[in-house]
Amino acid sequence: MSYEQEKQIAIKAVTAAAKLCQAVRREQSVSEGANQNRVKYFTKPDRTPVTIADFGAQAIICQALAEAFPNDAVVGEEDSGLLQEPEMMEGAAQITDYVKRQIKIATPESVKNWIDRGNGTISDRYWTIDPIDGTKGYIRGGQYAIALALVEGSEVKLGVLCCPALPLTFAEPESETGVIFVAVRGEGTTMIPLNGGSPKLIRVNCRTPQTNSNVFDELHLRMVESVESSHGNMSLEAQVGEVVGLNTPSLRIDSMAKYGVIARGEAALYIRLPSPLSSPKRQNIWDHAAGAIAVEEAGGRVTDMYGRPLDFSCGSKLFNNQGTIASNGEIHEAVLAAVAKIIASSY
Numbered sequence: 001m002s003y004e005q006e007k008q009i010a011i012k013a014v015t016a017a018a019k020l021c022q023a024v025r026r027e028q029s030v031s032e033g034a035n036q037n038r039v040k041y042f043t044k045p046d047r048t049p050v051t052i053a054d055f056g057a058q059a060i061i062c063q064a065l066a067e068a069f070p071n072d073a074v075v076g077e078e079d080s081g082l083l084q085e086p087e088m089m090e091g092a093a094q095i096t097d098y099v100k101r102q103i104k105i106a107t108p109e110s111v112k113n114w115i116d117r118g119n120g121t122i123s124d125r126y127w128t129i130d131p132i133d134g135t136k137g138y139i140r141g142g143q144y145a146i147a148l149a150l151v152e153g154s155e156v157k158l159g160v161l162c163c164p165a166l167p168l169t170f171a172e173p174e175s176e177t178g179v180i181f182v183a184v185r186g187e188g189t190t191m192i193p194l195n196g197g198s199p200k201l202i203r204v205n206c207r208t209p210q211t212n213s214n215v216f217d218e219l220h221l222r223m224v225e226s227v228e229s230s231h232g233n234m235s236l237e238a239q240v241g242e243v244v245g246l247n248t249p250s251l252r253i254d255s256m257a258k259y260g261v262i263a264r265g266e267a268a269l270y271i272r273l274p275s276p277l278s279s280p281k282r283q284n285i286w287d288h289a290a291g292a293i294a295v296e297e298a299g300g301r302v303t304d305m306y307g308r309p310l311d312f313s314c315g316s317k318l319f320n321n322q323g324t325i326a327s328n329g330e331i332h333e334a335v336l337a338a339v340a341k342i343i344a345s346s347y
């Protein structure tokens with residue numbers, strides 16, 4: 001199945017959401033400390049940050065899905081509950097204003113309803129949205145992603161991963177910024193410049209980055225890691241990298257853009273281990289779905305830390321998986337062996 005209609009609707013929706021995110025970042029950044037510009041944020045009950053752009057982006061994507069696929073369930077990160085709080089009054093009004101720039105008919109009520117359309121439950125076919133993945137990166141001017149995926153059964157079939165701040169390639173620092181990775185099961189992964197520059201469609205592959213061979217070796221031999229050390233288990237992750245021979249300094253960037261970097265061969269490994277290893281905490285489906293298919297369809301592999309495929313059929317979290325490993329494929333078995341040793345020695 002080609003998922004052509006789903007693909008076109010999804011690309012259009014994430015592009016509109018990215019425009020909202022870029023406008024909010026441009027217009028709502030406030031100076032904080034020495035030369036630091038940060039997007040204003042609120043804190044959710046789980047102590048994580050959220051901005052008006054997270055809500056606005058979810059509203060835009062849910063509206064597009066409701067119009068095109070009214071029967072499909074949608075599982076997104078945000079819900080409108082926080083917008084009822086008195087300190088969110090001004091923010092809630094701003095969300096409607098920003099959404100209106102993309103969808104003329106938006107009202108405070110419709111925006112709230114679109115956001116909450118993302119509170120569906122998983123079913124045989126559903127969409128999952130992370131309206132801004134890497135909100136901390138978004139706030140401080142780093143990388144972030146808008147992630148949308150279609151799941152059928154336990155498998156992701158379509159992934160659209162928009163990285164508005166990611167250069168077309170790290171090999172050319174002057175290259176244009178903003179890309180969308182598009183992956184369809186069985187059809188490969190392509191990269192589209194967000195701002196419509198040329199070339200329009202670039203097929204990406206984990207093992208052949210668009211760089212010369214010297215650069216390839218350097219990029220090929222590194223890990224891509226989080227900026228936030230509290231998000232994973234960095235010392236163990238570094239240990240794994242060393243064992244499998246990734247000796248070049250890691251690339252540290254926020255968000256699911258890390259999956260995009262693996263998909264286009266600019267790093268060999270993105271590993272996220274629980275901290276501590278035995279932690280019962282599980283990962284959210286929307287933090288992995290779109291990125292995982294981008295890597296797999298580019299010739300890479302994605303599993304959990306025991307080598308099990310990610311199972312998207314059991315709820316809003318990956319309850320059947322622990323940790324995640326995305327690689328260029330070539331080194332995956334060596335990574336799994338290194339992780340197995342670490343797990344064995346930790347008990």
Ligand SMILES: Nc1ncnc2c1ncn2[C@@H]1O[C@H](COP(=O)(O)O)[C@@H](O)[C@H]1OP(=O)(O)O
Nearest residue numbers: 048132133134135136226227228231254255287
């Ligand atoms: N305290 C935390 N521990 C683990 N993951 C987190 C934490 N806070 C946010 N995240 C999620 O980690 C991912 C990005 O982190 P990183 O850049 O380290 O990969 C995002 O999915 C982010 O959610 P969100 O989508 O809300 O930004």
Ligand SMILES: [Mg+2]
Nearest residue numbers: 048049077135
């Ligand atoms: Mg969040």
Ligand SMILES: [Mg+2]
Nearest residue numbers: 130133134287
């Ligand atoms: Mg996320």
Ligand SMILES: [Mg+2]
Nearest residue numbers: 077130132133
């Ligand atoms: Mg998010």
